[in-house]
Amino acid sequence: xxxxxxxxxxxxxxxxxxxxxxxxxxxxxxxxxxxxxxxxxxxxxxxxxxxxxxxxxxxxxxxxxxxxxxxxxxxxxxxxxxxxxxxxxxxxxxxxxxxxxxxxxxxxxxxxxxxxxxxxxxxxxxxx
Numbered sequence: 001x002x003x004x005x006x007x008x009x010x011x012x013x014x015x016x017x018x019x020x021x022x023x024x025x026x027x028x029x030x031x032x033x034x035x036x037x038x039x040x041x042x043x044x045x046x047x048x049x050x051x052x053x054x055x056x057x058x059x060x061x062x063x064x065x066x067x068x069x070x071x072x073x074x075x076x077x078x079x080x081x082x083x084x085x086x087x088x089x090x091x092x093x094x095x096x097x098x099x100x101x102x103x104x105x106x107x108x109x110x111x112x113x114x115x116x117x118x119x120x121x122x123x124x125x126x127x128x
Contacts, residue, residue, distance in 0.1 A: 010051065010102075010103060010106060011051050013106060013110065014050050014051045014054065014106075015050070019106075019109060019110075019113070020041055020050065020054070022109045022112075022113065023054075023102070023105055023106050023109045024039050024040060024041055024054075026105045026108055026109055027039045027058065027061075027078075027101070027102075027105050030074060030077040030078050030105070031061060031065075031074065034065060034068075034070045034073055034074050034077075035061060035064050035065055035068070035070065035074075037060065037061045037064050039054070039057045039058055039061055040057070041053055041054040041057060051102075054102060055095070055098050055099060055102060058098040058101060058102055059094050059095055059098040062074075062094050062097060062098055062101070063094060066094070072085075075097075075101070078101050078104050078105060079104065080100055080101060080104050084100050085097070085100075088100065
């Protein structure tokens with residue numbers, strides 16, 4: 001699981017359409033009730049561009065939440081460690097916050113797929 005902390009590994013997972021879709025679903029589930037904005041990544045882009053595109057979409061959603069004073073509620077729903085959130089907030093770095101949130105949401109998806117036995121999850125990370 002700790003290998004998912006590295007951006008290179010995250011980029012690899014974002015090469016799998018099912019992983020991208022499930023991560024978008026997880027983010028949208030956490031956005032529900034806080035924003036009408038939905039993250040809907042375009043999987044037709046190249047692998048690394050897909051991750052960058054996803055981060056851009058998430059950054060737009062974060063800006064919307066920040067303007068509505070709902071960012072902290074979203075970060076709570078995502079379950080991002082408070083010290084990480086406060087550091088990015090102090091630096092006013094929505095790009096870094098988007099990356100941290102995406103990484104956290106991707107971990108949730110990774111663990112669900114790995115241990116649930118659902119589509120794509122047979123108990124090994126290699127199937128994701």
